[in-house]
Amino acid sequence: MEMLLEALASLMTFESLITVLVGVSAGLLIGSLPGLTATMALAVLLPFTFSMPPLQGLIALGAVYMGSIYGGAFTAILINTPGTPSSIATTFDGYPMARQGRAFEALAGATIASVIGGLVGVAFLLLLAPPLARWAVAFGPAEMFWVAMLGLTLVASLSSGSLLKGLLGGCVGMLLSTVGVSPVGGETRFTFGFPPLQGGIELIVALIGLFVIPELLTMAAEGKGALPQGDEFGKGEMRISRVARRVLGKPVNLIRSCLIGQIIAIIPGAGGNVTSLVAYNEARRFSRDPDSFGKGNLDGVVASESSNNVMVAGSMIPLLTLGIPGAPPDAIILGVLLLHGLRPGLDLFTETGVLTNGFILSMGLAALMLLPVGLLGAKLIYRVVIKTPYYFMVPFIAMVTMLGTFALRNSLLDVGIMLVLGTVGYFLRLIGIQAAPIVLGLILGGIAEEGYVQTMLAAVVDPIPWLRLVSNPLSKVLAGLVVLGAGTALLPMWLERSGRLRKASSGEEEKP
């Protein structure tokens, strides 16, 4: 307790506060630009932190991390483009809301949800780090395989309309994930003798291609911007206090999304890319009105944004206690800790407790600052988006995304892949195959493959190797959840179909 107060005192200096403010603002800006991810924001900041004292460096990194994960929501809502992979699910309802002229409601809802999520993550980290860390290491290769499978069952619910088209999208994504050097074994696959393809298809590249380019092509084809030329921002029927009441009026959704965010955040390797998707899916599953999701339901935005901001502090649990990065940006924070001679472990909470607690509390402060900074930023960006005619907007976004794609790995090939995927994605969208299942397949294909092959390798001495996949209690539970998840998604559809078939004429039944 004494340590906490001391940490709080070290935080209440002018420098620390300014660092948080600047960090959150910079992170927000970077996160809102498609192609510039939280990981990249931290990597760019890294050299600057060398010259700072350890606490200030960590505060800056934490603030930028928090800001950039939140910033992804802006573009997700306003131009249907997740600024970071963790805000994919925000597009599902945020963008329809914006199209209906409810952009402010969506942005304000996302902001409030992010603040709450960020604070919840900090609370978990502060109070429950050691017991939760033990849970993190329970996820071995077999468990990771099932986690990936569980994620893939989301395809069924993400593909509104046709299950077949959703599955097709998922398969395309999994196929894309096999390009390059295989995760286990090191063979090169599908490079067609072209060495640069050894790098594979980067998730962000596919994300930008599949989400942004089709959107731009649609805008250009329709010859108008996607958002209605609405009234003055925030002056409409919804004020911030009303949005806040709406968000807080559904505590179950918030609590569920935060818990999901926390659980997934401590599973090493799954990371924030899937948290928001899972939280969104569960929000829909438990909703009284699941059909309104995807058509502009604020609950969807809240679920996605609260869960992904829990992840920021939540994924620090395995990092600070065991040195296991829970999400990609955490690897950079681990590097900084080691550079300052801080070894992850319980010492971090005792011997250097003031520093560690200061860092944790600063993330809470960063979450709080999202509120003013975010609402102000939202106002500015909204004005720009709404005032700019589409014929300036489309080329401008195209240029930013290309620069962002290039900067990711300094690769022109990536820009090419992005454009090809975007064009293909446009036509796939026309025939009803959405981007989300493809991206999900791409994220999870590699995780599933790695988990499966590692399990099989370890089981080489077993008489029936594949039994190793369900040998632990946890893997049994996860496997059960996969069956359950697939069942609840498929059963209603199957019942509906067989019911309809019974009603249909016998002549139709003879057709295959």
Next chain:
Amino acid sequence: MKSRLSTLAVAVSAFALFGAAGAVQADYPERDITYVIPFDPGGESDVTARFQEPILEEILGVGVNVTHRPGGGGAVAWSEFQNSAEPDGYEIIGVNIPHIIGQPIQRSDAGFETDDWEIITFFHSTPNALIVPEDSPFETLDDLVEYARENPEAVTLGGSGTYSANHLGALRLEREADIDVTYIPFSGTGPLPAALEGGHVSGIFNYTMLGVQMEDNARVLAVASEERVPALPDAPTFKEQGYDIVGGAYRGVAAPTGTPPEVIEVLEEAFAEANREITEKQEPLGFVMEYITGEEVDEVIGTLREAYGPILEAAD
């Protein structure tokens, strides 16, 4: 972002300047140098480059821009570098052993060759280390070897990557001790502590750095260096225990083939000085500082190629 954009700008202007400047001159360097890291930011190569950057800038008197070009375990950047970098000393790239030895043997289309550049220096190495969890039944290397001899393939050793330094180290242990273990590749060093803590593998074959990082909850059974490393004074070497296994990863930096020797010399000295200045920070983390230059580079590559080559070719 800013640094990346400025790198881009520098690269473009460097390209434009090149035509005018012609052959390299005696007063190298005159403009900024691009230092390519073929891996993701945050890794050991990147962190080291960040340490070196300000010192190199001070010594050379020009900017040093660290850029990342990850992909294919380094191969994407290396093939691009060998195909298109200008031999004028303004483009250099990080190189790693055993990657640059293993990948061309293993892949038909790696796109680069082990020797097609001028390696300026290898500035440090990270010896392999065999690490088991604290509650492991294996107290010593001999315990593990004995158990593995009686139960072939039952001991699982996790490591970073396939035909990587870790994998090759595990394969050499199999040969030297005449045992059969199961090596399980993970994608990088990141997931390994979790695999060890969670009991998903019997042990891990990784670098000394992880041994230092996990000192509190793991045991280092053996280190693959000639002598004990300063950061792990209690961990015995394989050699002490009767196994002739010395190896790990070496990190260094290379310039394109045909770079003038004077330029190489300037860079060699700058990197050596940088190394001396960052020793204090890197040694406690488990790095072993090296000053391998000139003919020693060929010697190191030659020795390791002999050690690894047959294993790799047999596996192919």
